[in-house]
Amino acid sequence: xxxxxxxxxxxxxxxxxxxxxxxxxxxxxxxxxxxxxxxxxxxxxxxxxxxxxxxxxxxxxxxxxxxxxxxxxxxxxxxxxxxxxxxxxxxxxxxxxxxxxxxxxxxxxxxxxxxxxxxxxxx
Amino acid sequence: xxxxxxxxxxxxxxxxxxxxxxxxxxxxxxxxxxxxxxxxxxxxxxxxxxxxxxxxxxxxxxxxxxxxxxxxxxxxxxxxxxxxxxxxxxxxxxxxxxxxxxxxxxxxxxxxxxxxxxxxxxxxxxxxxxxxxxxxxxxxxxxxxxxxxxxxxxxxxxxxxxxxxxxxxxxxxxxxxxxxxxxxxxxxxxxxxxxxxxxxxxxxxxxxxxxxxxxxxxxxxxxxxxxxxxxxxxxxxxxxxx
Numbered sequence: 001x002x003x004x005x006x007x008x009x010x011x012x013x014x015x016x017x018x019x020x021x022x023x024x025x026x027x028x029x030x031x032x033x034x035x036x037x038x039x040x041x042x043x044x045x046x047x048x049x050x051x052x053x054x055x056x057x058x059x060x061x062x063x064x065x066x067x068x069x070x071x072x073x074x075x076x077x078x079x080x081x082x083x084x085x086x087x088x089x090x091x092x093x094x095x096x097x098x099x100x101x102x103x104x105x106x107x108x109x110x111x112x113x114x115x116x117x118x119x120x121x122x123x
Numbered sequence: 124x125x126x127x128x129x130x131x132x133x134x135x136x137x138x139x140x141x142x143x144x145x146x147x148x149x150x151x152x153x154x155x156x157x158x159x160x161x162x163x164x165x166x167x168x169x170x171x172x173x174x175x176x177x178x179x180x181x182x183x184x185x186x187x188x189x190x191x192x193x194x195x196x197x198x199x200x201x202x203x204x205x206x207x208x209x210x211x212x213x214x215x216x217x218x219x220x221x222x223x224x225x226x227x228x229x230x231x232x233x234x235x236x237x238x239x240x241x242x243x244x245x246x247x248x249x250x251x252x253x254x255x256x257x258x259x260x261x262x263x264x265x266x267x268x269x270x271x272x273x274x275x276x277x278x279x280x281x282x283x284x285x286x287x288x289x290x291x292x293x294x295x296x297x298x299x300x301x302x303x304x305x306x307x308x309x310x311x312x313x314x315x316x317x318x319x320x321x322x323x324x325x326x327x328x329x330x331x332x333x334x335x336x337x338x339x340x341x342x343x344x345x346x347x348x349x350x351x352x353x354x355x356x357x358x359x360x361x362x363x364x365x
Contacts, residue, residue, distance in 0.1 A: 065294065069287030074279050095279070098272075102279035106287065 066106035074099010127304040131228055131297070145232070148224045152213040160209075181209070185350065192354035193361055200357050203243065207236060208350040215296060215342035219335075227345075228296040233289035240353045241285045248360040259363045288352055295345050299338045306331040 078095025082088040108114045134144045163178035171179055185205045189197050211227060218225025226232050248256035260277040261270070309327035313320050 065287040065291035066283075069283040069290055070280060072286050072290075073283035077279060077282060098275055099279050099283075101272075101276045102283060105276060105280050106283060 063107060063110050066110045067103040070101075070103025070106045071096065071099045074102060125304075125308070127301045127308065130224070130300060130304060133229075144224045145226055145229065148214065148217060148226045149232075152210055152217055152226065155217065156209045156213050181205075188347075188350055189354050189357075192351065193358040196361060197354065197357060200243070203239075204350060204353055204357070207240070207353060208346055211236070211292065211349050212343065212346035215346055216339075218296065218300070219338060219342060225296055225300055227292055228300055230289055230293040233293040234285065236292075236349075237285040237288040240288065240356055244356050244360040247357075248363055251360070252363055256360075256363045259359060284356060288349065288356075292345050292349055295341050299334070299341050303331060303334050303338060306334060 074095045074097075075092065077099070078092035081091035081095060085091065105114070136142050136144060136147060159174075160178055163174035166172065166175065168175060182205070185208050186198070186201060189201055189204050193200070214226040217223055218228065245256075248259075260274050260281065262273060262277070265273050306327045310324050310331065313324040313327065
């Protein structure tokens with residue numbers, strides 16, 4: 001019964017008007033903080049666009065398939081060229097070599113050694 | 124003993140309309156997603172419950188990934204990216220339940236998903252930027268005599284995107300499920316061998332348990348990687364020249 005905390009609570013409840021003012025002041029400060037936080041977030045959004053550095057392990061998994069896919073795409077393209085032009089086997093040979101290059105390019109891009117596929121300012 | 128690749132067999136359920144076990148699990152995954160999200164958002168409380176928190180976390184996660192990769196204007200692709208992420212994630216995780224079919228372990232399924240992404244990129248790129256979209260294949264600052272080779276290499280590099288996108292998801296799911304089945308098969312084989320070999324049976328069982336944990340990681344991670352790459356490719360469609 002003689003709990004000081006409880007007494008305190010009752011006292012505050014009695015002074016209702018100051019409590020309301022306090023609450024509205026707190027709400028206002030919360031509003032300000034929320035708008036500040038969202039403004040900060042909107043500000044930082046354009047900056048956060050360097051691609052694919054979100055997770056190192058995801059990138060590691062990415063590398064494995066990039067190279068194979070480049071060679072496979074070159075092979076398929078070469079096979080189609082041969083099929084359409086009847087130039088077998090030269091289309092396949094040339095396109096496989098080019099596909100190898102594309103695979104290396106993919107790999108280096110995925111690893112971040114060369115610039116990603118978006119080329120800035122053509123000038 | 125069952126062969127490790129028997130789990131990937133396509134079996135017709137309703138042969139007349141070519142409804143297979145793969146179709147069944149695709150519909151199952153879609154039903155789980157729709158049902159789960161409808162259940163999670165039925166209250167739309169200001170203070171979210173458990174289910175609603177999960178749905179909100181998933182939404183924010185995909186939205187942040189998309190905005191990080193493409194900027195604010197990329198949010199118009201949010202329905203596509205979120206659907207892809209949820210479908211791949213749910214299909215991968217459904218496949219982890221013993222006896223269930225893994226939809227994403229077939230390259231035709233993952234390739235169809237990848238072609239959906241690349242098709243969106245190409246069509247949107249041409250509609251939005253016209254022939255300027257082809258600037259994607261012509262890098263700046265290359266000497267003239269080298270340009271034809273570079274353009275062809277860039278073209279092949281672009282063509283390899285749907286392949287690498289589908290290959291990675293498919294290969295990870297296929298390899299993981301085969302490894303699980305092989306180690307689980309060792310347990311049965313060692314128990315059946317009798318004598319001293321029976322004592323060794325718990326070892327591959329431990330391995331299978333460890334692999335199971337790894338497979339859950341891979342299932343979630345591959346869904347994430349698929350989503351991130353989708354966002355990066357969409358970024359090319361949105362900003363081809365800069």
